[in-house]
Amino acid sequence: MMDIATAAGCSQAAVSFVLNNTPGTRISQQTRDRVLEAARALGYVGATYAMAATYSGLDNVIGFAVDQLATSPEAIVAIEGARQASWNSGNVLLVTQTLSDPVMEPRAIRALTSGGISALIYMTIYTREIELPSYIYELNIPTVLLNCYTADYAFPAVVPSEIAGGQSSTRHLITHGHHRIATITGEIWMQAAQDRLTGYRRALATADIPFDPELVIEGDWSASAGYASTMKLLGLKEPPTAIFCQNDRTAVGCYEALKDAGLHIPRDMSVVGYDDEEISRHLVPPLTTSVLPHLAMGQWAIEHLDPAPDRRRYPIAKLECSLVKRRSVAAPPPKPQ
Secondary structure, eight states: OHHHHHHHTSOHHHHHHHHTTOTTOOOOHHHHHHHHHHHHHHTOOOHHHHHHHOOTTOSSEEEEEESOSSSOTHHHHHHHHHHHHHHHTTOEEEEEEOTTOTTHHHHHHHHHHHTTOSEEEEEEEEEEEOOOOHHHHTOOSOEEEEEEEOTTOOSOEEEEOHHHHHHHHHHHHHHTTOOSEEEEESOTTSHHHHHHHHHHHHHHHHTTOOOOGGGEEEOOSSHHHHHHHHHHHHTSSSOOSEEEESSHHHHHHHHHHHHHTTOOTTTTOEEEOSBOOGGGGTSSSOOBEEBOOHHHHHHHHHHTOOSSOOOOOOOEEEEOOOEEOOSSOOOOOOOOO
């Protein structure tokens, strides 16, 4: 918008008003025309301007359909990864939220396809197996599934490598000398919680540490559940020396519970989170956690749009949830004599 303002000889605010067609603004038609011409010359594409300019028929327009945008930042991160990869190859990305609505989702996707998209990325906010509606199979364009997959493997699909992520998080605590390691899961019906728990158990088994179900507490991904679950763990006859929180919001509650109990992190208790949300680096001490690879997943989806889909079976790609080591992990405290 700054570039358009310079080219059109007006303010950035005027550019915003024109491109967003803001009602009630007193901008002359001459200024509007200059802004639209500068935007067109610079190749600018914004949602409203794209509709005014009519994107139908444009080459290399990629549709991105996601069930939810507002519940967590992962969708936005994945869209940004896809946007970067799209723009690098001269493609435009158009995004729609579907809410998995049986009536509105097909209408939203039909609006994308009628507008001339050359490919489709279909994303769900929760990692899971899905049953795609028949109209997706009938699209005669390359299609990639992001954070979801189908039992028939009919489309390229990419998901986080959650089992390996849970294993890496737990192994990090084991390498620091911890043997009594608790975990606070998310809602266990969710695949992410199941896979992270599987990774936790695999790390224990690899290190010949017996699995103790008493050290596994089911939460719901919230800070309040992290607090309550940590208090429950501290009340055990033999409390853990480390806690693997299966997301960073749970870790926030865990931190508060430990501090209320008069314990110091990591001297008295080591804590690991998951997701690498913005808050994780601002906790005291900064939280060791794992990155959800949604940016890379968005890029992968663009790069694996098959230009000649032949309905063969595609393997599910799993991208690494790399561990970010900060200052919330240390060796366990010495046992009292």
